Structures are given as structure tokens and as C-alpha cells.
Amino acid sequence: MLKIDNISYSLPNGQALFKNMSMIIEYGEIIGISGASGIGKTTFSKVVAGYISQETGDINWKQKKHKAHPIQLIWQHPELAVNPKWRIQKILEEAGSLDASLLIDLNISLEWLNRYPYQLSGGGELQRVCIARCLLAKPKFIIADEITSMLDAISQAEIWKVLLDYVKKNNVGLVIISHDKILLDKLCNKILDFSELMKPIKQKNRIN
Numbered sequence: 001m002l003k004i005d006n007i008s009y010s011l012p013n014g015q016a017l018f019k020n021m022s023m024i025i026e027y028g029e030i031i032g033i034s035g036a037s038g039i040g041k042t043t044f045s046k047v048v049a050g051y052i053s054q055e056t057g058d059i060n061w062k063q064k065k066h067k068a069h070p071i072q073l074i075w076q077h078p079e080l081a082v083n084p085k086w087r088i089q090k091i092l093e094e095a096g097s098l099d100a101s102l103l104i105d106l107n108i109s110l111e112w113l114n115r116y117p118y119q120l121s122g123g124g125e126l127q128r129v130c131i132a133r134c135l136l137a138k139p140k141f142i143i144a145d146e147i148t149s150m151l152d153a154i155s156q157a158e159i160w161k162v163l164l165d166y167v168k169k170n171n172v173g174l175v176i177i178s179h180d181k182i183l184l185d186k187l188c189n190k191i192l193d194f195s196e197l198m199k200p201i202k203q204k205n206r207i208n
Contacts, residue, residue, distance in 0.1 A: 001026050002048075002071065002141045002173055007057030009040070009047055017043055018198045020057070025141060025173040030164075032184035033177045035194030041177050042076070044194070045143045049073035061140065068095055068137035076146035078126040082117045088129055089113035096136035105162045106132050124155045131159060135166050141173040149178070160187065 002025040010016045017040040025031055035041055047054045049071045050063050063069040075081040082091050092098055106128045112120060120126045127147060134142060144163070148156040164187065167174045178184055184191050
């Protein structure tokens with residue numbers, strides 16, 4: 001399981017963005033998180049995935065030296081998640097050996113491998129690359145932060161099918177952050193309100 005225990009994070013000006021947040025995500029579980037824009041959902045994701053450090057609390061999974069982080073974050077804006085000076089093949093191989101079947105499933109053309117990120121469309125094409133990189137890292141848990149909000153309906157359906165098939169096949173825990181209530185209702189085992197998670201932790205508020 002992924003256990004997030006009483007983590008807190010403050011902005012540089014000292015304002016607490018979130019405080020004493022706790023939740024548990026089981027293997028194979030799909031949890032949705034909703035909440036207003038600017039409330040701290042993306043920062044929370046970055047803390048859990050190891051991009052930034054929490055001020056208090058503990059997360060039971062840590063990155064091991066020379067290994068991919070066991071908690072992988074797929075960003076809403078893929079152009080912010082890749083090295084713009086690397087070709088697509090190097091971006092993918094940073095996570096693991098290329099998997100031809102995965103590239104096919106995500107409709108990633110072999111022609112893209114020699115291109116740079118700016119040569120792909122920022123939404124559909126580059127996001128597919130970032131999802132492939134996430135799965136090549138063989139994560140134990142995935143956080144998907146508004147990953148299809150800018151895509152057309154067909155691309156959304158294709159991407160979620162690949163991601164959910166991987167999650168089910170490999171018993172991976174998945175957190176979906178989205179404003180799309182219909183999407184969350186369709187895909188998730190349960191849906192949590194981010195503002196509720198930010199309340200001081202009491203037994204009745206703990207997520208089990």
C-alpha cells in the first residue's frame with residue numbers, strides 16, 4: 001500500500017498550502033481526487049511523487065538510488081515534464097527499455113523517436129510519450145493530474161484504456177486528479193474531496 005501520513009507543505013511566503021494530510025491507497029485501487037483550482041492538488045502530487053519535500057509527515061515509499069521512483073506522476077502539462085533538449089527516444093529510455101507493444105497501444109509513431117518535444121503537439125502526442133515513460137518505469141503507484149483535460153474525446157478514451165489496462169494487469173494503485181466529475185464517477189472506486197483531506201486528522205477523517 002501507499003501510506004501518506006500527516007504531510008504538510010507551505011508556500012515560500014509561509015502560507016500553509018495543505019496541512020496534516022493522510023490517506024492510504026491500496027494496490028489496484030483507483031481513487032479520484034476533486035477540488036477547486038489552486039487549492040494545492042498539484043503540489044500535493046509533486047510531494048507524494050518525490051519532486052519536492054514535505055515539511056512534516058511521512059510517505060512510506062521512497063526512491064532508491066539509481067532506480068525510478070515507485071510513485072510516478074503524469075503531469076497535466078507534458079512540456080513541463082520533459083527535457084526539451086532530449087530526443088523522444090532518450091526521454092523514454094530514461095525510464096526503461098522501449099516496449100514496442102506499448103508504443104503501439106498509445107499510438108506513438110516510431111518517427112517521433114528522433115524528434116524533440118517541441119516537434120510534437122503539446123497535448124495529445126507529447127502526453128502519450130509521458131504516459132509511456134511513466135509505464136516504462138514500472139511504477140507501484142501512479143498519480144494522474146488532469147492528464148486528459150486538454151484532449152479530444154477520442155484521445156481521452158484511448159489514453160484511459162491503456163492506462164487502466166496497465167493498472168489492472170499489474171495491480172498498480174492509481175490516483176486520478178480531475179475536475180471532471182463524470183470521468184471520476186466512471187473510472188474510480190471512490191472519490192475524495194481535497195479540501196476534506198486538508199482538515200486536521202481525526203479518526204473519522206482518515207482514509208482506509
